[in-house]
Amino acid sequence: MATIAVPPxxxxxxxxxxxxxKAFAGWGTNEDLIISILAHRNAAQRKVIxxxxxxxxxxxxLKALDKELSSDFExxxxxxxxxxxxxxxxxxxxxxxxxxxxNWVLMEIxxxxxxxxxxxxxxxxxxxxxxxxEEDIAYHTTGDFHKLLVxxxxxxxYEGPEVNMTLARSEAxxxxxxxxxxxxxxxxxxxxxxxxxxxxxxxxxxxxxxEFGNAINKDLKADPNDEFLKLLRSAIKCLTxxxxxxxxxxxxxxxxxxxxxxxxxxxVTTRAEVDMQRIKEQYHKRNSVPLDRAIANDTSGDxxxxxxxxxxxxxx
Amino acid sequence: MATIAVPPxxxxxxxxxxxxxKAFAGWGTNEDLIISILAHRNAAQRKVIxxxxxxxxxxxxLKALDKELSSDFExxxxxxxxxxxxxxxxxxxxxxxxxxxxNWVLMEIxxxxxxxxxxxxxxxxxxxxxxxxEEDIAYHTTGDFHKLLVxxxxxxxYEGPEVNMTLARSEAxxxxxxxxxxxxxxxxxxxxxxxxxxxxxxxxxxxxxxEFGNAINKDLKADPNDEFLKLLRSAIKCLTxxxxxxxxxxxxxxxxxxxxxxxxxxxVTTRAEVDMQRIKEQYHKRNSVPLDRAIANDTSGDxxxxxxxxxxxxxx
Numbered sequence: 087m088a089t090i091a092v093p094p095x096x097x098x099x100x101x102x103x104x105x106x107x108k109a110f111a112g113w114g115t116n117e118d119l120i121i122s123i124l125a126h127r128n129a130a131q132r133k134v135i136x137x138x139x140x141x142x143x144x145x146x147x148l149k150a151l152d153k154e155l156s157s158d159f160e161x162x163x164x165x166x167x168x169x170x171x172x173x174x175x176x177x178x179x180x181x182x183x184x185x186x187x188x189n190w191v192l193m194e195i196x197x198x199x200x201x202x203x204x205x206x207x208x209x210x211x212x213x214x215x216x217x218x219x220e221e222d223i224a225y226h227t228t229g230d231f232h233k234l235l236v237x238x239x240x241x242x243x244y245e246g247p248e249v250n251m252t253l254a255r256s257e258a259x260x261x262x263x264x265x266x267x268x269x270x271x272x273x274x275x276x277x278x279x280x281x282x283x284x285x286x287x288x289x290x291x292x293x294x295x296x297e298f299g300n301a302i303n304k305d306l307k308a309d310p311n312d313e314f315l316k317l318l319r320s321a322i323k324c325l326t327x328x329x330x331x332x333x334x335x336x337x338x339x340x341x342x343x344x345x346x347x348x349x350x351x352x353x354v355t356t357r358a359e360v361d362m363q364r365i366k367e368q369y370h371k372r373n374s375v376p377l378d379r380a381i382a383n384d385t386s387g388d389x390x391x392x393x394x395x396x397x398x399x400x401x402x
Numbered sequence: 403m404a405t406i407a408v409p410p411x412x413x414x415x416x417x418x419x420x421x422x423x424k425a426f427a428g429w430g431t432n433e434d435l436i437i438s439i440l441a442h443r444n445a446a447q448r449k450v451i452x453x454x455x456x457x458x459x460x461x462x463x464l465k466a467l468d469k470e471l472s473s474d475f476e477x478x479x480x481x482x483x484x485x486x487x488x489x490x491x492x493x494x495x496x497x498x499x500x501x502x503x504x505n506w507v508l509m510e511i512x513x514x515x516x517x518x519x520x521x522x523x524x525x526x527x528x529x530x531x532x533x534x535x536e537e538d539i540a541y542h543t544t545g546d547f548h549k550l551l552v553x554x555x556x557x558x559x560y561e562g563p564e565v566n567m568t569l570a571r572s573e574a575x576x577x578x579x580x581x582x583x584x585x586x587x588x589x590x591x592x593x594x595x596x597x598x599x600x601x602x603x604x605x606x607x608x609x610x611x612x613e614f615g616n617a618i619n620k621d622l623k624a625d626p627n628d629e630f631l632k633l634l635r636s637a638i639k640c641l642t643x644x645x646x647x648x649x650x651x652x653x654x655x656x657x658x659x660x661x662x663x664x665x666x667x668x669x670v671t672t673r674a675e676v677d678m679q680r681i682k683e684q685y686h687k688r689n690s691v692p693l694d695r696a697i698a699n700d701t702s703g704d705x706x707x708x709x710x711x712x713x714x715x716x717x718x
Contacts, residue, residue: 232593
């Protein structure tokens with residue numbers, strides 16, 4: 087379900103590194119060449135290219151890209167080139183910083199990655215920032231956001247298909263009771279959302295919907311402007327229908343006056359190798375326009391070329 | 403710092419498996435033979451013996467031991483034979499069950515294992531119980547115990563030596579302020595104890611001691627019978643001076659009228675390959691009697707032989 091197109095016969099990492107080095111050399115930078123290489127290599131291939139580049143030219147490829155590129159195009163290439171776990175560690179660290187703080191990004195990473203992927207983000211966070219992800223989240227968040235985000239980022243959910251229907255029933259009732267009393271930050275509600283396996287949570291929410299007549303997220307919309315409720319609804323969406331969540335982030339980013347490039351870049355670079363195909367289908371269905379056309383209309387230059395290559399646009 | 407004695411030349415796993423099978427065969431069981439093999443093999447060796455046994459005799463070695471042995475001796479051999487991560491998963495699962503529930507065991511495992519070891523316990527828990535450790539802890543605990551134990555078991559602490567002294571200072575002040583107000587379950591206090599690296603926490607507590615005149619655990623003794631405060635003090639001890647914590651558990655287990663075999667077996671089997679040497683030194687210092695003599699005086703039969711072998715008693 088990835089959307090990037092890796093050519094059937096890929097040059098050796100040494101050749102790729104050499105071409106990249108040529109793209110940086112001389113007057114100006116050859117952005118097309120950079121895109122033609124990096125946007126068409128998978129994570130494992132990019133990793134070897136980065137290692138080979140460092141060994142051959144004595145400089146981290148990311149540093150070189152940082153010097154040569156700028157603005158949105160730069161950010162998209164840098165994020166894309168990073169190893170997925172490192173990239174998520176970088177994005178979540180950014181999300182705990184004052185000026186770039188974002189509970190959304192933290193929630194998104196915690197809820198849409200697999201248990202092992204999330205654990206690898208935590209390992210990459212140790213290596214890069216000399217502290218732990220949950221330590222920074224706990225330190226930089228407060229109140230209900232703290233109460234939801236710390237366990238979301240610390241959990242190691244079971245991923246098997248087993249579902250306990252009796253439990254689903256009893257926990258659906260607990261959820262309904264707490265929501266009915268507007269106790270949206272209740273320990274039990276947080277416990278269920280942050281610790282149950284995605285399969286179990288899904289069963290619980292299906293029961294909720296069948297038994298109480300509304301999808302849970304409808305009942306959690308009591309106050310549509312409440313920021314905590316928004317985050318909670320999104321967490322539930324990420325845990326059960328991630329492609330719907332990402333479709334909406336893209337839709338809002340593209341429709342926004344001026345385009346939200348940070349969100350657009352983040353979703354495209356983090357999902358291109360995961361579930362972008364599904365997200366594209368969802369986007370087309372919901373907006374009656376293909377995602378690549380929407381992106382093409384809303385962006386320009388090398389940034390546009392990079393994004394289109396990542397979402398698998400035919401000519402890119 | 404392990405105390406078990408592995409002979410310089412170890413028989414092949416096939417030979418060990420064969421000897422074990424002989425120990426089970428015929429009239430009665432040869433307990434001495436079982437101890438002479440299993441108590442003198444390290445975790446990696448025991449793992450291969452278990453695999454070889456299963457391949458050769460078509461039965462899990464643990465099942466065979468379970469059939470042949472009984473009571474405290476059985477429990478000590480079974481716990482010891484388990485892979486460390488599996489053993490901790492087993493002990494913590496037991497600690498979430500109604501009849502064997504124990505916040506102490508959960509806290510002990512969460513606080514005294516390395517970050518990676520704790521993560522491996524969580525993986526072993528998935529494999530064995532088809533759910534997650536934090537899921538079971540969150541479900542089976544309530545109130546302040548829940549608030550402390552869930553993040554303790556979910557955390558993946560940074561383990562580098564880096565210490566931020568400014569942070570140590572400011573967090574020591576926060577701790578002192580909360581304790582002064584008797585807000586022992588305050589979010590900030592829990593955050594500091596559950597997310598900071600052991601090195602950072604230690605620096606914070608040293609600052610606390612220097613600046614406010616008391617070790618934190620002294621200030622946390624306001625009500626000596628408060629169960630939550632007891633657990634919190636023990637968690638702090640486990641995180642900073644694990645050998646002192648374990649010495650005390652052994653002391654209480656041995657001095658108890660009737661001996662607490664569960665605690666004794668747990669500490670001996672889980673620490674024999676880790677830091678039992680230090681615990682023995684601490685025990686001798688605090689009780690003026692060597693640990694092996696205390697164990698010998700308080701236990702008997704095969705159980706006694708097994709424990710003495712694990713704590714490195716010369717004749718065992």
